[in-house]
Amino acid sequence: MPKSLVSLLIVLLSVLFATAQTKSSSAPSDLPPGSTSLIDPEDLLSELQSQQGEKPLVFNVGPSILYMQAHIPGSEYVGATSDKQGLERLRTRVKTLPRNQPIVVYCGCCPWSHCPNVRPAYNELQRMGFTNLRVLYLADNFGVDWVDKGYPTTKGQ
Amino acid sequence: MRRIVLVIVVIAIAIAVYEAARHSSHAKGHPGAVDSPAPQFSLQDLDGKALSLANYQGKVVLLNFWATWCTPCRGEIPQFIEFQNTYGPQGLQLIGISMDDDAKPVHEFYQQFKMDYPVAIGNANLAESYGGVLGLPVTFLIGRDGRIAAKYVGATDMTALQQKIQSLLQAR
Structure with a gap:
C-alpha cells in the first residue's frame, strides 16, 4: 500500500475517533457514553420512516414554546421535565405502558450538555422499569440538528 | 493514487x-435573515408596560431570546447588562425575550440579576417571525436602519459581539 494512502487513512481514522470522543465526552454522566441509550437524529428518522418493525413512542420533554414552533411529527408533548409537573405528566402518560415499550425522549432546547430536561426524563423512565428507552442525541439544539437538516417537522400543540 | x-x-x-x-x-x-428588515412586535414587558420594537427606531437593538432554564443564556445576562450600561448612552438598547413557559421564574430572575433592560415573555408567533427559535440562546443585532445586522445562535462570542455593537453604533 502506498505511504500516502496509509497517511490518508490515519488522518481519516483520527478524525472519526475525535468525533466519537467529542460526542461521548459531552454526554450527560447518567447516560453512559456511547451506549445504546442514545439515538442519532438520522437513525430515529430512519426508524420512524421504516415500513418494518415497531415504531417507538416519541416524547417531547422540552418547553412548549419550542414544541409549538416545530416538533417531530407524531411526537407527543409532555412538557419540560426539569420541573415536578413535567415529570408527573410523564409518569401519568407512561403508567399503563408495557415496560418493554420502545420509547424515545427528546428536547433540543439548548446544547446537549446543558439540557435540563432529558436527564430527569430518562432517569424517571428508567426508574419506572422501562427497558427499551433511548434519548435523541441533539448536539446543539433541535433547530440545528433536526430542522436545518431538512428532517420532517410539524407545528402546533 | x-x-x-x-x-x-x-x-x-x-x-x-x-x-x-x-x-x-x-x-x-x-424571516429573521441577516440584512432583512427586523420583524416588528408589540408585547408587554414584565412591568406591564408596552414594549414595541418601533419605539427604538434609530437605535442599535440587541434582541436576545433566552430562558431561565437555559444555562448558557443565564451566563450571558451579566455581560448584556454591562453592554446596556456602557453603550446605552451611545444608542444601544437591549431587549430580552424570555421563552419560559411560566412567567414566575422570569420575574424572580429579573429581580435577582437586576436586569436593567426591558424583558417580555415571548410566544411562538414572534419566534417564527424571526425564523424560528428552536434552541437557545439566540441573539439578533438590529442596526439603526432597522435591519438585522447579525444573528448569533448558541452561546455568543462576546468579543465578536462587542466589536459588532461598536461598529453599528458608529454608523449614523
Missing part, C-alpha cells in the same frame, strides 16, 4: 456545495 485523490476532491466539493446550500436557506428573503 491519482484516482483516490480525485475521489477525495469530488467528495470535498460535494460537501462544500451541500453546506453552501444549507446556509443559503438563512439568506436574504427568509
Whole structure:
C-alpha cells in the first residue's frame, strides 16, 4: 500500500475517533457514553420512516414554546421535565405502558450538555422499569440538528 | 493514487456545495435573515408596560431570546447588562425575550440579576417571525436602519459581539 494512502487513512481514522470522543465526552454522566441509550437524529428518522418493525413512542420533554414552533411529527408533548409537573405528566402518560415499550425522549432546547430536561426524563423512565428507552442525541439544539437538516417537522400543540 | 485523490476532491466539493446550500436557506428573503428588515412586535414587558420594537427606531437593538432554564443564556445576562450600561448612552438598547413557559421564574430572575433592560415573555408567533427559535440562546443585532445586522445562535462570542455593537453604533 502506498505511504500516502496509509497517511490518508490515519488522518481519516483520527478524525472519526475525535468525533466519537467529542460526542461521548459531552454526554450527560447518567447516560453512559456511547451506549445504546442514545439515538442519532438520522437513525430515529430512519426508524420512524421504516415500513418494518415497531415504531417507538416519541416524547417531547422540552418547553412548549419550542414544541409549538416545530416538533417531530407524531411526537407527543409532555412538557419540560426539569420541573415536578413535567415529570408527573410523564409518569401519568407512561403508567399503563408495557415496560418493554420502545420509547424515545427528546428536547433540543439548548446544547446537549446543558439540557435540563432529558436527564430527569430518562432517569424517571428508567426508574419506572422501562427497558427499551433511548434519548435523541441533539448536539446543539433541535433547530440545528433536526430542522436545518431538512428532517420532517410539524407545528402546533 | 491519482484516482483516490480525485475521489477525495469530488467528495470535498460535494460537501462544500451541500453546506453552501444549507446556509443559503438563512439568506436574504427568509424571516429573521441577516440584512432583512427586523420583524416588528408589540408585547408587554414584565412591568406591564408596552414594549414595541418601533419605539427604538434609530437605535442599535440587541434582541436576545433566552430562558431561565437555559444555562448558557443565564451566563450571558451579566455581560448584556454591562453592554446596556456602557453603550446605552451611545444608542444601544437591549431587549430580552424570555421563552419560559411560566412567567414566575422570569420575574424572580429579573429581580435577582437586576436586569436593567426591558424583558417580555415571548410566544411562538414572534419566534417564527424571526425564523424560528428552536434552541437557545439566540441573539439578533438590529442596526439603526432597522435591519438585522447579525444573528448569533448558541452561546455568543462576546468579543465578536462587542466589536459588532461598536461598529453599528458608529454608523449614523
